[in-house]
Amino acid sequence: MMPQPVAAAPLPVRPDPGPAPGTGTGTGAAERANLLGMARPRLESYFESLGERPFRARQVLKWIHARGVSDFEPMTDLGRALRARLAETAEIRAPAVEAHRTSADGTRKWLLRVDSGNCVEMVFIPEGHRGTLCVSSQVGCPLDCAFCSTGRQGFNRNLSAAEIAGQLWLAVRALDRPVTNVVLMGMGEPLLNFDAVTEAIDLMLEDLAYGLARRRVTLSTAGVVPAIDRLARRAPVSLAVSLHAPDDPLRDRLVPINRKYPIAELLAACRRYAEANPKQKITFEYVMLDGVNDSPEHARALVALLRPVPAKVNLIPFNPFPGAPFRRSPAAAVDGFRERLNAAGIVAITRRPRGDDIDAACGQLAGEVIARAARVRRAALAAVP
Numbered sequence: 001m002m003p004q005p006v007a008a009a010p011l012p013v014r015p016d017p018g019p020a021p022g023t024g025t026g027t028g029a030a031e032r033a034n035l036l037g038m039a040r041p042r043l044e045s046y047f048e049s050l051g052e053r054p055f056r057a058r059q060v061l062k063w064i065h066a067r068g069v070s071d072f073e074p075m076t077d078l079g080r081a082l083r084a085r086l087a088e089t090a091e092i093r094a095p096a097v098e099a100h101r102t103s104a105d106g107t108r109k110w111l112l113r114v115d116s117g118n119c120v121e122m123v124f125i126p127e128g129h130r131g132t133l134c135v136s137s138q139v140g141c142p143l144d145c146a147f148c149s150t151g152r153q154g155f156n157r158n159l160s161a162a163e164i165a166g167q168l169w170l171a172v173r174a175l176d177r178p179v180t181n182v183v184l185m186g187m188g189e190p191l192l193n194f195d196a197v198t199e200a201i202d203l204m205l206e207d208l209a210y211g212l213a214r215r216r217v218t219l220s221t222a223g224v225v226p227a228i229d230r231l232a233r234r235a236p237v238s239l240a241v242s243l244h245a246p247d248d249p250l251r252d253r254l255v256p257i258n259r260k261y262p263i264a265e266l267l268a269a270c271r272r273y274a275e276a277n278p279k280q281k282i283t284f285e286y287v288m289l290d291g292v293n294d295s296p297e298h299a300r301a302l303v304a305l306l307r308p309v310p311a312k313v314n315l316i317p318f319n320p321f322p323g324a325p326f327r328r329s330p331a332a333a334v335d336g337f338r339e340r341l342n343a344a345g346i347v348a349i350t351r352r353p354r355g356d357d358i359d360a361a362c363g364q365l366a367g368e369v370i371a372r373a374a375r376v377r378r379a380a381l382a383a384v385p
């Protein structure tokens with residue numbers, strides 16, 4: 001069950017919090033353990049390492065995530081000595097809010113500082129009773145999809161579990177309405193940061209923390225095939241696939257990881273995922289690019305491709321960004337494309353652009369990324385499990 005939202009508390013605004021935990025850029029002083037990103041098993045091990053009973057983890061999970069506290073003093077069901085010890089050796093540290101904007105349509109975007117050089121973005125999209133938080137998983141992205149502003153920024157590093165779960169923690173504290181859904185669709189390819197992302201997902205699903213149902217957490221991937229199979233075993237949340245093209249030559253151009261994992265391999269992995277999670281359809285995202293992938297022939301090819309998969313399709317009108325090499329498809333082309341899919345029995349909807357006046361729409365998130373050398377990007381790709 002979704003805990004009641006914590007009453008809006010002031011967000012920590014720190015112009016420069018210094019190096020983030022686990023980034024290897026510290027000063028040499030012993031790093032505090034950041035409990036914000038520890039799901040129950042790791043938190044239990046942590047308390048055992050302190051000579052404490054593992055049930056302390058349950059108490060602390062509630063304090064941090066369900067009650068939104070950011071220090072140990074209010075944790076009155078822990079003894080005074082333990083609170084003092086935690087204050088010396090541990091911390092509860094989320095990314096710091098650098099800036100915040102609200103769109104005319106109510107969409108909210110935060111720029112979050114994760115270390116002295118880098119910021120990521122987080123977006124909240126209110127829609128009726130639903131409130132969807134879009135979180136980032138990497139600083140930039142190594143995959144360089146042709147239509148994506150994040151890809152243009154280059155890549156710096158993976159976010160830690162604390163920096164990913166910390167986005168939800170911040171949003172719950174800042175909003176006066178519940179976060180009902182989380183989508184891992186912000187900056188980065190989540191499956192290239194598997195361990196941190198799945199630990200953050202554990203916290204999203206944890207009853208003592210946010211208690212979200214699996215179907216309310218969606219991970220979006222450009223198609224890291226081996227990690228899709230791992231996800232099915234480790235944390236089978238809703239899966240979205242950034243498809244964007246119905247054939248390999250076009251997808252090689254738009255989503256370069258297709259050269260490593262072509263469409264046939266990707267769809268086979270999707271079928272395996274769907275077999276392991278028979279109640280859920282897989283969402284295929286398809287950005288509509290004028291004159292590139294939006295013709296009736298493309299729609300027919302997409303129908304043929306997706307027939308064997310329990311699929312639904314989100315058509316995303318392209319959200320331009322400065323220097324983008326594409327234009328948004330005309331509304332008539334998007335409507336015609338959607339109707340062709342629907343007529344063939346594939347559920348397709350057009351996603352309404354949200355927050356595009358504050359550059360918070362799909363593909364527009366840019367953050368502030370100090371791009372690392374090409375070899376760092378290659379290393380990130382080579383790390384595919």
Ligand code: SF4
Binds near residue numbers: 149186
């Ligand atoms: S679309 Fe996703 S995977 Fe592709 S570059 Fe952008 S953030 Fe990375």
